[in-house]
Amino acid sequence: MTVVEDRPATSDAPPPRRGNPVWALLRNSWRQLTSMRTALILLFLLAVAAVPGSIFPQRGVNRENVAEYFAAHPKLAPQLDRFFAFDVYSSPWFAAIYLLLFASLIGCVLPRLRDHVRALTTVPPKAPQRLDRLPHHDSGPQRPEEPAAAAAEVARLLRRRRWRTRLRETPDGWTIAAEKGYLKETGNLLFHFAMLAVLVGVGFGHWYGWHGNRLLVEGTDQGFCNVITQHDESVLGPWVDASDLPDFCLRMTKFDATYQSTGVPKSFQASVGVSEDGGEYRSRTFTVNDPLRLAGANVYLLGQGYAPVLKFTDRYGAEQTKVVPFLPTDGMLTSEGVVQFPDVNIDPATGKRDPALQMGFEGVFLPTGGTDGSAVSKFPAADNPVLYLAAYRGDLGLDVGTPGSVYALDRQQIADGDLKKISGERPYVLRPGEKWTLDDGSALEFAGIRRFATISIRHDPTQGVMLVGAVLGLAGLMLSLSVHRRRVWFRVTPAGSGSVIEAGGLPRTDYSAFGEEFAALTRHIKEGTP
Structure with a gap:
């Protein structure tokens, strides 16, 4: 008996190489990120991520609205702020989606661009052996022309119809391959x-x-220069410094507005004097759809309203005049506002100011008051201006330095009794030129009306x-939707003393009208062949 010793088999082949798992993970992650499905998902997520920016007020747009939201929701607002609900477009999670979408689009586009360039430089493929198996097929009758001449004429007619063609000679005749519709991928x-x-x-x-907003009142004494301190609110980009703002000043000389009979605005136009880089003022005009274009910034017209001119004479005979914008509350420009005189009733003998003698007036302005006595304007034009005011005397609360609204008195000062109402329950009615004498001999005169415009200064x-x-x-979207990829082939073979033309067509994309196009093309080829 022969004993065979078991020995391990030997082989000269090298052992299989194990790939780097880290590199494999990165490669697969990149492929997944640059897929079209991922790009669509990220685009959808970006749209969803922008929704909170339209629901909650944003600090970059209006800080006052954010402060009001915090005051109205003292418990909810801090929790939302932890997730950047009031700074959506500068939040880390929004930036992450944005950058991932950017990388995904680059990864999608570059390989497709390479393939498209390769396809544009590649000749149309050879004709299939069996054209009758294609979705569209046509066999022509026998022709008296030679196959070479007939094939050359077919290629010429196809080129005239902007088909990319390739003429080839085969053992049994000639073939013409043609392609069309590359603009779809280009789109x-x-x-x-x-x-x-x-x-x-x-x-x-x-x-x-960067951008900033400003309420600009008519008059050369109400000018504005483009510095941060003179913006009502402003937002600078992360890489923009306050010293980078362009140097210009504006003075609104006139504001014109026209309205339909229903009160709907028809047109707005602001006439301003513009001084750039310290030069002389030059007259310019701009409207809602035609902004004022300056070097380094555009000025847009956003809104408009009225600013009553009020002159106060205190108990010692000192006068102060203020132009106070009132904030519109409806389409008829019913406006609310407040005028404050903290530096009045200063004793001329001592030169000291008593905070308890400060004056504040709060009320409603109607461009066109009605005859029913209601505090609602009947028309946005200043046809019958009326001012309803309530007077307050006391500490206005301005000396403590706490920010507050310029359109309402400090309700806390009123609640604490530091600011007391002295005008009675019913508001006092004033018309332009009329004067209201108070209990201590001081007086408030409705001296006139000016227009104001809300402007936005932006640089993008x-x-x-x-x-x-x-x-x-x-x-590109129109090209992508309207153009379709398709291919046609023609085979010209000898038949007796002439030739016969056979055609086949294949749409590369979903194109329901290709059958009609193919039939018209083959008919033209048959009729146009000599």
Whole structure:
């Protein structure tokens, strides 16, 4: 008996190499991130993430509204603030979605661009052996022409219809391959590049852009210069300093507004004097849809209202005049406001001011008052201006330095009794030119009315990029939806002393009208062949 010793098998082949798990994880993560499905999901998440920005007030838009929300919801607001509900567009989670979408689009577009360029430089493929198996097929009758001449004429007719053609000679005759519809993928790529341009524009616009709002009253004594301290509210980009703002000043000389009979505005126009870089004032006009374009900033017209001119004469005969904007509360410009005189009733003998003798007036302004005595304006134009006021005397609470509304008195001062109402229960009615004499001999005169405009001063360095991106995106989307990829082949074979033409067609995308196009094309080829 022969004993065979078991020995391990040997092989000269090298052991299989194990891939780097970290590199494999990164590669698979990148493939998943750059897939079209992930890009669509991130685009949807970006839209959802922007929803809180339209629900909750944003610090970058209006800090006063945020403060009011905190006052109205003292328990909920701090919890929402922990998740950046009032700074949505500068929050880390919004930036993460934004950057992931940007990376995903780049990963989607670059490989498709490479494949598209390769497809554009590749000749149409050879004709299949069995054209009758294609979705669209047509066999032509016998022709008296030679196959070479007939094939050349078919290729010429296809090129005239802007088909990319390739003429090939085969052992049994000639074939013509033709393609059309590459603009569909061009439109897709153009749309994606446009989205990238818009994303870049939004990002750089946020970093290098800035905007501010200002309430500008008529009159050369109510000018405005473009510095941070003179903005009612302003937001600077992270990479913008206050010294980077352009140097210009505005003075509104006139504000014109026209209305329909129903009170709906028809047109607004502001006439201003503009001084740039310390130069002389030059007259300019701008409207709602035609902003004032200056070097480094655009000035937009947002709203309008009235500013009563009130002159107060205190008990010692000293006069003060203030132009006070009243805030509109409805479409007829019924407006609420307050005028405060903290520096009045100063004893001329001692030169000291008694805080308990400060004066405040709060009320409603009606551009067109009615005959029924209601505190509601009947029309937005100043046809019958009426001012309803209540007078208060005492400490206005301005000396403590606590910020407060300029359109209402401090309710806490009234509740504490530091500011007392002295005008009775019913408001006092004033019309332009009328005077109201108070109990201590002081008087308030309704001296006149001025118009004011709410303007927005903005600078967006990527505005042009975003405009071009939006236009190109729309053009790319139209190309993507209207153009269809398709291929046709023609085989010209000898038949007796002539030739016969066989055709086949294949749509590369869902294109229901390809059958009609194929039939018209083959009919034209048959009729146009000599």
